[in-house]
Amino acid sequence: MKTITEQKPLEEVMQPLEKCERVYLIGCGTCATLLHTGGKSEVLEMKDKLEEAGKKVTGWMVIPTACDELTREALRENAKDIEAADAVLVMTCAFGVQTVTLYIDKPVYPALNTLFIGKEESPGCFTEVCMQCGNCVLVQTAGICPLVRCPKSLLNGPCGGSEGGKCEISPDTDCAWQKIYDRLEALGQLDKLEEIQPLRDWSTTYGGGPRKIIIS
Numbered sequence: 001m002k003t004i005t006e007q008k009p010l011e012e013v014m015q016p017l018e019k020c021e022r023v024y025l026i027g028c029g030t031c032a033t034l035l036h037t038g039g040k041s042e043v044l045e046m047k048d049k050l051e052e053a054g055k056k057v058t059g060w061m062v063i064p065t066a067c068d069e070l071t072r073e074a075l076r077e078n079a080k081d082i083e084a085a086d087a088v089l090v091m092t093c094a095f096g097v098q099t100v101t102l103y104i105d106k107p108v109y110p111a112l113n114t115l116f117i118g119k120e121e122s123p124g125c126f127t128e129v130c131m132q133c134g135n136c137v138l139v140q141t142a143g144i145c146p147l148v149r150c151p152k153s154l155l156n157g158p159c160g161g162s163e164g165g166k167c168e169i170s171p172d173t174d175c176a177w178q179k180i181y182d183r184l185e186a187l188g189q190l191d192k193l194e195e196i197q198p199l200r201d202w203s204t205t206y207g208g209g210p211r212k213i214i215i216s
């Protein structure tokens with residue numbers, strides 16, 4: 001499972017750096033490297049672009065896993081170069097950006113957009129599988145998530161627009177409910193489709209504010 005990111009357009013990356021002369025760059029050796037959005041090559045490409053734009057890059061590093069606690073140590077080891085910068089540009093997922101923000105007392109800007117948590121279905125092809133909704137319905141849907149796989153997030157069966165097993169939004173997208181139906185049929189559990197799902201309480205998702213759990 002990986003955090004899927006894409007690079008922001010260069011103009012958008014440059015905008016908050018307009019008044020900065022010196023920039024420190026950070027990439028991530030895990031998801032962003034796999035996605036070619038914030039690994040060593042992309043960090044060095046960004047360094048060139050910043051220098052072409054007249055910025056001084058005071059240093060750069062690719063933290064092995066930017067979202068974990070060792071980030072603090074990596075930042076400490078590179079404190080001198082980071083201190084020399086006006087801002088830090090982070091080429092990691094938003095989790096990595098927020099981890100860096102925890103330990104740095106100067107502006108920290110993201111160079112990537114964080115899209116979703118995804119699974120690599122085939123080499124280089126990442127698909128969203130879960131939006132961490134906080135109230136999993138996979139027991140009713142044969143292990144296939146209708147919230148992320150159906151563009152309408154339908155919980156009580158298909159919309160009626162699918163054709164040949166494909167979603168009406170695109171012939172490249174499988175209809176989630178066709179897949180759910182086929183799998184329930186194969187499992188001998190088609191009766192599950194008769195159980196009407198109640199109106200969903202979306203407060204268990206990000207719509208309910210920051211989620212927190214304490215494990216004792």
Ligand code: SF4
Pocket residue numbers: 129130131132133134135136137138145146147148
């Ligand atoms: S219903 Fe879908 S989004 Fe919610 S937890 Fe289950 S897999 Fe994730």
Ligand code: SF4
Pocket residue numbers: 149150151152153154157158159160161162166167168169174175176177178
């Ligand atoms: S065609 Fe299937 S996947 Fe597409 S919106 Fe309708 S029910 Fe959802």
